[in-house]
Amino acid sequence: MDPKFLEPLFWIDSAYTLTVFIISILIYSKLNNYYGLTAYEGLKYFKNSFITLIFSFLIIYVLKTIEIVEQIDSLFNIYTMIKGELLLHSLLTISILLFLYYYYMAFFFYDVKEMNRTFYNILRNEKIIFLFIIISGIVFTPKIDLIILLLLCFSLYLVYRKMKKSQKRLNYFIIYNLLILFYTIDLIQLVLFSISKYFFIDMVMYIFQTIIYVKIWNEVKN
């Protein structure tokens, strides 16, 4: 095996992605069961946000692994530059946009419904949204950093708005948004910086994210 694959960061990345994958699947299946019983719209979008997160984390993992492989094999490097990375970056953009859609709908579906019925009916039509997102994913991929910035702004705005409006403590809502914050940092690191330089930051982020995932799972599993 090539020494690059023996680097701790590669194994930590792999273990972290596997952990996130398993916990997300568990959370999704529980929420899916609750949605099957209630058909509550907020639950549908919330559960799907975890699926899009898995999708995103898997692409991030593949991109990080490619970066390692590229350092080993220059032929692979040329191949990924031409075909692979472009496709993967498009998929990453699509996963971010899909996540944004489910994330926003989970918390705001009712506000949109009250505000504008026509707009709401368009938004809840997943086929139209998927088509729009796939086209946007291809068109906006060169501007992926802008989408990540959008994601961060949206979530910060959402937290601000909810906190301002709500009269109760929203601990789990904040915990969920912390997860989004870490996800955004992960994306920024992947797109704008070199991955292998920030071992300590990665470790801290992975530990925090795993704790958050376990906490959400504990809340959902009861």
Added chain:
Amino acid sequence: MIKKRERLEIIYDILVLINNNHNQMKPTPLLRKSNLSSSQFDKYILELLEKDFIEFSTVDSKNYYSLTKKGFEYISKYKVILKIIDDFDL
């Protein structure tokens, strides 16, 4: 927020009414005790029958509604589900 999950509460109330009546309740007292209009009641009963939460049976030429396994599951998980909706503000 209450309006947002109103549907879930009405369904829970109907199921609990049936359950508290030894899992067998006639349509007329169920309508009366549910505090719903006749049209609303019909809409919810139809949904509950379609989703297999309740079943309709006739005993000695009298009509009854009773809970199915899924109906009991809804009652048992209702509070957990409501807590998730509240905690995450969905």
